[in-house]
Amino acid sequence: MIVSGETVTGDLTLDTDAVVVGSGAGGAVVAALLAEAGIGVIAFEEGGHFEARHFTQREHEMYPLLYRLGGNQTTDDQLITVMQGRCVGGSTVINMADCTPIPVALFDHWRRRTGSRIQAAHLDDSYRRVRASLGVTRLAGATINENNAILSRYLARTGARGGVFDSNRLGCIGAGFCMVGCSYNAKKAAHLTYIPRASTAGATIYADCRAERVIAGRRGVEGVEAWVIDRATRARRHRISVSARAVVIAAGAIHSPLLLLRSGLGNDNGLVGKNLSLQPQAPITALYDRTIDVFAGIPQTVYCDEWETASEEIGISGFRLETIGAGPAMAATVLGGFGLAHKAFMSQFRRVAAMVALVPDRPSGEVAPGDDGEAVIRYCPTEEYLGRLRAGMKAAARVFLEDGAGGIVVPCEDTPPLRSVRDLDAIDKLVPEPGRMRLLSAHPQGTCRLGASPATSVVNEDLESHFVRNLFVIDASIFPSTSSTHTMIPTMVMADRAAHRLLARRAELFGKR
Amino acid sequence: MMVTFPRRELLKGGAAAAVLAALAHLLPACRQRDAPASGGCGPAGEGALSPREHAILEAFADRIVPPGGAIAAGAQATGVARAIDRHLACHELPALVNQFRGALWLIELSGVLTGRLRRFTAMSLPERDGYLLGLCRSRLALRRRAFAGLKQACLFAFYSTPEAWSGIGYPGPLLDRATRGAGA
Numbered sequence A: 001m002i003v004s005g006e007t008v009t010g011d012l013t014l015d016t017d018a019v020v021v022g023s024g025a026g027g028a029v030v031a032a033l034l035a036e037a038g039i040g041v042i043a044f045e046e047g048g049h050f051e052a053r054h055f056t057q058r059e060h061e062m063y064p065l066l067y068r069l070g071g072n073q074t075t076d077d078q079l080i081t082v083m084q085g086r087c088v089g090g091s092t093v094i095n096m097a098d099c100t101p102i103p104v105a106l107f108d109h110w111r112r113r114t115g116s117r118i119q120a121a122h123l124d125d126s127y128r129r130v131r132a133s134l135g136v137t138r139l140a141g142a143t144i145n146e147n148n149a150i151l152s153r154y155l156a157r158t159g160a161r162g163g164v165f166d167s168n169r170l171g172c173i174g175a176g177f178c179m180v181g182c183s184y185n186a187k188k189a190a191h192l193t194y195i196p197r198a199s200t201a202g203a204t205i206y207a208d209c210r211a212e213r214v215i216a217g218r219r220g221v222e223g224v225e226a227w228v229i230d231r232a233t234r235a236r237r238h239r240i241s242v243s244a245r246a247v248v249i250a251a252g253a254i255h256s257p258l259l260l261l262r263s264g265l266g267n268d269n270g271l272v273g274k275n276l277s278l279q280p281q282a283p284i285t286a287l288y289d290r291t292i293d294v295f296a297g298i299p300q301t302v303y304c305d306e307w308e309t310a311s312e313e314i315g316i317s318g319f320r321l322e323t324i325g326a327g328p329a330m331a332a333t334v335l336g337g338f339g340l341a342h343k344a345f346m347s348q349f350r351r352v353a354a355m356v357a358l359v360p361d362r363p364s365g366e367v368a369p370g371d372d373g374e375a376v377i378r379y380c381p382t383e384e385y386l387g388r389l390r391a392g393m394k395a396a397a398r399v400f401l402e403d404g405a406g407g408i409v410v411p412c413e414d415t416p417p418l419r420s421v422r423d424l425d426a427i428d429k430l431v432p433e434p435g436r437m438r439l440l441s442a443h444p445q446g447t448c449r450l451g452a453s454p455a456t457s458v459v460n461e462d463l464e465s466h467f468v469r470n471l472f473v474i475d476a477s478i479f480p481s482t483s484s485t486h487t488m489i490p491t492m493v494m495a496d497r498a499a500h501r502l503l504a505r506r507a508e509l510f511g512k513r
Numbered sequence B: 001m002m003v004t005f006p007r008r009e010l011l012k013g014g015a016a017a018a019v020l021a022a023l024a025h026l027l028p029a030c031r032q033r034d035a036p037a038s039g040g041c042g043p044a045g046e047g048a049l050s051p052r053e054h055a056i057l058e059a060f061a062d063r064i065v066p067p068g069g070a071i072a073a074g075a076q077a078t079g080v081a082r083a084i085d086r087h088l089a090c091h092e093l094p095a096l097v098n099q100f101r102g103a104l105w106l107i108e109l110s111g112v113l114t115g116r117l118r119r120f121t122a123m124s125l126p127e128r129d130g131y132l133l134g135l136c137r138s139r140l141a142l143r144r145r146a147f148a149g150l151k152q153a154c155l156f157a158f159y160s161t162p163e164a165w166s167g168i169g170y171p172g173p174l175l176d177r178a179t180r181g182a183g184a
């Protein structure tokens, strides 16, 4: 059952086996698997419950509805916009539906960093189950729109490594509004897959309910205190107190550590909230002399990972290029300049193409609670990262120019359009300073990292806190370093594995066979 | 969420920076890009800004999206400032609204504080454009951030309007097109 906050009319005191906080990629999987195994589940989701009929395809209506802070969560210096879904289904509802695995070499990297003994082979069954649940298939060539075809042509011409994404879409009509919710139920996000499964199996999902505190005693977790909040004003309406035998925090890589810190739990080694990766992306736009219609068709179908590497020593490195679609409001905000010149560029919107240089980072940020209950996200890009960012931007610009684009715009206030390969050296001089440049992050990770030792990690390999019994963190927080260039499937397979490990202990945890 | 400013940046900026820093705790996460051109949660016409603040926002939006040029409509004709103001009125984080206000005042007063120029709203239109260009290229992050945050809010609001859509050839939601088609 999914209970919308507005239907709750008074305070509630409840009792269950397991509470799940957050209903995104991590939380939805755990809620479904536990409920299907006969475990009592109550899930809290801070955002609202929305369906296809609510998705109006208007950016100014959908960002406030579906994204945390209307899509305007930023690092504290405003350099990086950190986008996250806030609704039943979490970020899976507004993501691009690209399905990528965790590179095999990463497991050895994580062993080096935190002693984790999880290996790729341990996840084989989880991949199979998750991919089947989401209906993951390789996108067909016919779905490649004009914008993505630019990168396809580059791959064909140069033999650079790359391809077409696997994706969790079925019956997609190529409407192009994935980032503001699919009005056609074609994107098989968590709210259409795992959440209905959880609900059918008896879980209760409270939407518009924010978990404020996890309660624990000497013997482990005891429950969760949550508040029903008013969807428009975010004011507290009613308290819900739940006693539970296990608590799974799956509030995403920014808000899971926040909940732990607010609760004063699990931070004995001071690592909660540390080790943040944002994987910042730089959007590059190009102007053509023909129609591209960057807003139409599946927004992201083709990638080029020629320059991406994954190694035991440093994890994922290099950069990759991915074409990307956007609506006009979002597109307008990433362009530099203002006034008539900005208007002149936007008037040619139908001839604009866009690509992101996606640059996996080493963890170099942290999350801390702010005065207003929201997160303070501090992130300091390293010089090493900036070098790869510039290389990625140059590579993207080169792809466009070689394809016949007339001008390239980088996301900087004071850099004029680059018109030829000779101009690209200007990118070497770009300094990503707040207010001068704008970077985007859609893949925050790492703030409650997993590992074998309580000295170097927050949760163990079963994703249970090293310090509080029966308290689990199961979402993108747990990766010791950036887990993949796209984090939905990695999060879901880790959640699937953790849920099965948890169920193997059902007698001990829940007194159930 | 309050914005912090690195000490070294303030030291570099001297006295003017110190005064601006006093405004800093008011200043901008400026993340109100998501301004509905219609709707919002307050009663129609009700905003969060004082008349002075609203006037600064109007003047600022008018330079970010002036009328004419390649797209006929501009911020004024499409009610960009009003849409942002109404959105602020029901924003979930009051601290952010205060920071937005701080950014507006910084735009208005920054020229006076540096002793070279008048208040933003007292400048001629070409002066305003030159001044804003200076802000977005300023070596003080504080100024650049105020400018960038407000600019993004104005652009997002403007390019959410049907007038802007027709100016750029964006056909709008497919759902509307399908409905229009079915009704025709």
Ligand SMILES: Cc1cc2nc3c(=O)[nH]c(=O)nc-3n(C[C@H](O)[C@H](O)[C@H](O)COP(=O)(O)OP(=O)(O)OC[C@H]3O[C@@H](n4cnc5c(N)ncnc54)[C@H](O)[C@@H]3O)c2cc1C
Pocket: A021, A022, A023, A024, A025, A026, A027, A044, A045, A046, A047, A083, A084, A085, A086, A087, A088, A089, A090, A091, A092, A094, A095, A096, A097, A098, A099, A100, A179, A209, A210, A211, A212, A250, A251, A252, A253, A255, A256, A259, A441, A442, A443, A444, A474, A475, A476, A477, A486, A487, A488, A489, A491
């Ligand atoms: C625009 C965008 C595009 C993306 N594209 C892709 C893609 O193509 N492929 C891919 O693999 N990945 C993509 N991602 C990333 C992917 O969706 C996320 O990595 C993944 O969903 C993370 O899962 P999670 O469980 O950690 O968090 P989320 O899915 O974000 O879910 C966390 C949920 O917890 C809720 N919550 C937070 N705090 C509380 C609280 N206190 N109480 C109750 N609820 C709370 C939030 O509202 C949210 O709904 C994209 C992300 C974005 C933003």
Ligand code: SF4
Pocket: A169, A171, A172, A173, A174, A175, A176, A177, A178, A181, A182, A183, A184, A185, A186, A187, A297, A298, A299
């Ligand atoms: S492109 Fe496909 S998945 Fe995306 S919104 Fe359109 S129909 Fe839905």
